[in-house]
Amino acid sequence: MFNSRRDFLKASGMVVMAGAGGYLGTENFIYGQAAADITDATKAQDAKQRPTLVTIFLRGGADALNAFVPAGDPLYYQHRTRIALHGEAPTKGKGKGGDVGVVPIGKSNYWGINSKMASLLPLIEKGIVVPIMNVGSPNGTRSHFSAQDYMERGALGDSGISNGWLNRYLEATKKPYDAPLRGLSAQTLVPRALRGPYPVLAGNNKTEEMELFENLYSTKNMVNMNARDGANDTKGSRLDELSKGPKAALTADSTRDIIAQSGANAIERIKALEKAEQAENTADYPGGGLSGQLKTIAKVIKADVGLEVAQADYGGWDHHSGQGGAGGHHAQMLGHLSDCLVAFNQDLGSRMDRVMVLVMSEFGRTVQDNGAAGTDHGRAGFMIAMGNMLKGNNKVWGVDKWDMRDLDYGRFLPVHTDFRAVFAESLVRLFHFDPFQGKVFPDYQATPKNFLNFMKQQAEA
Numbered sequence: 001m002f003n004s005r006r007d008f009l010k011a012s013g014m015v016v017m018a019g020a021g022g023y024l025g026t027e028n029f030i031y032g033q034a035a036a037d038i039t040d041a042t043k044a045q046d047a048k049q050r051p052t053l054v055t056i057f058l059r060g061g062a063d064a065l066n067a068f069v070p071a072g073d074p075l076y077y078q079h080r081t082r083i084a085l086h087g088e089a090p091t092k093g094k095g096k097g098g099d100v101g102v103v104p105i106g107k108s109n110y111w112g113i114n115s116k117m118a119s120l121l122p123l124i125e126k127g128i129v130v131p132i133m134n135v136g137s138p139n140g141t142r143s144h145f146s147a148q149d150y151m152e153r154g155a156l157g158d159s160g161i162s163n164g165w166l167n168r169y170l171e172a173t174k175k176p177y178d179a180p181l182r183g184l185s186a187q188t189l190v191p192r193a194l195r196g197p198y199p200v201l202a203g204n205n206k207t208e209e210m211e212l213f214e215n216l217y218s219t220k221n222m223v224n225m226n227a228r229d230g231a232n233d234t235k236g237s238r239l240d241e242l243s244k245g246p247k248a249a250l251t252a253d254s255t256r257d258i259i260a261q262s263g264a265n266a267i268e269r270i271k272a273l274e275k276a277e278q279a280e281n282t283a284d285y286p287g288g289g290l291s292g293q294l295k296t297i298a299k300v301i302k303a304d305v306g307l308e309v310a311q312a313d314y315g316g317w318d319h320h321s322g323q324g325g326a327g328g329h330h331a332q333m334l335g336h337l338s339d340c341l342v343a344f345n346q347d348l349g350s351r352m353d354r355v356m357v358l359v360m361s362e363f364g365r366t367v368q369d370n371g372a373a374g375t376d377h378g379r380a381g382f383m384i385a386m387g388n389m390l391k392g393n394n395k396v397w398g399v400d401k402w403d404m405r406d407l408d409y410g411r412f413l414p415v416h417t418d419f420r421a422v423f424a425e426s427l428v429r430l431f432h433f434d435p436f437q438g439k440v441f442p443d444y445q446a447t448p449k450n451f452l453n454f455m456k457q458q459a460e461a
């Protein structure tokens with residue numbers, strides 16, 4: 001481990017900038033007290049230069065071997081006799097079932113991609129899209145709820161951790177002049193990864209009748225004014241008189257101030273979202289729920305309101321039966337995911353220099369297909385990263401130890417890369433943030449040596 005943040009940054013290849021910010025208490029953060037020399041121009045510039053991490057969660061346990069296929073390995077066809085994908089017509093010894101449905105990745109005679117995902121191939125060839133295999137949780141649970149919870153909390157089985165890894169990042173890096181919309185859920189509910197003390201907005205918020213709420217939360221509201229006047233000069237009745245100590249008690253009046261300001265800030269966030277939604281999409285997105293979520297996220301990024309983390313969800317990946325081969329339901333869903341990623345990349349254009357998308361699922365599937373032309377809950381799965389800062393090299397990542405003979409319990413792909421190593425590298429390379437010192441992953445300590453190094457270091461804002 002590192003003795004200081006400076007040591008960590010040096011080991012990560014970062015440029016250490018002079019200066020450091022002090023800790024802000026909850027009252028100061030919510031109230032938005034800024035230093036006198038922080039101008040509106042500084043705030044706007046900071047918002048525009050911040051990178052953005054967009055996560056897409058495939059809920060249900062997506063099948064890695066149906067997305068990125070070891071078509072050059074005879075063992076793959078021995079394990080999958082019903083839903084195997086072939087790069088050419090099945091031949092003797094390659095299994096009785098399966099469809100032609102694999103397109104080679106690069107010059108590899110071993111790895112291919114599901115033909116329904118072929119729209120991603122040009123981006124893989126350019127190094128903009130990186131497939132990652134054998135990534136997952138060291139915890140062996142095959143419960144959807146538990147596995148999703150562990151991945152989104154960034155912690156394995158600790159019931160005392162209730163906030164998400166993305167929210168912990170936002171909380172650890174908050175400033176007294178934060179942009180109104182640093183965190184966004186593209187759905188109406190905030191996913192576990194974004195839940196926590198830092199305020200995050202969920203989608204589909206509207207500003208109809210916001211004037212009513214603005215008046216309610218205004219410091220000029222007569223109820224608030226009368227309450228303040230009645231307090232006179234009572235010590236502790238004003239927010240700026242509060243002790244800066246960690247155990248300072250809040251009076252009723254100061255609590256009222258915090259609630260009022262929090263409400264006002266919520267209105268500001270909703271207005272920022274509505275303003276962002278007025279931006280135009282410049283790509284032809286396919287239909288479907290994921291498409292709409294990514295459209296919204298793209299608009300918010302274009303609006304330069306300071307978005308740093310956002311999440312979209314795509315459910316329905318639990319294919320115990322009817323998964324099918326090249327024309328099956330799972331392949332169709334992979335095709336939709338791929339087309340959405342391509343559209344998002346096209347929509348943002350050069351902005352992808354500072355935007356990275358990370359696709360994940362709670363676990364993978366069994367190596368063997370079952371009697372219902374499906375697969376069951378497994379261990380390691382896959383991720384997909386997309387962005388102009390990636391070191392793609394037209395290959396599959398995370399397979400240095402790959403061997404189809406190396407299976408957990410003879411049934412599951414083993415976990416070679418802890419999902420938190422991918423998360424941590426994303427935070428380090430995008431935001432120049434040390435997630436270990438920042439305690440984003442409470443029960444996980446690592447160094448850059450644990451990273452896959454699939455990303456280039458972003459220039460600091």
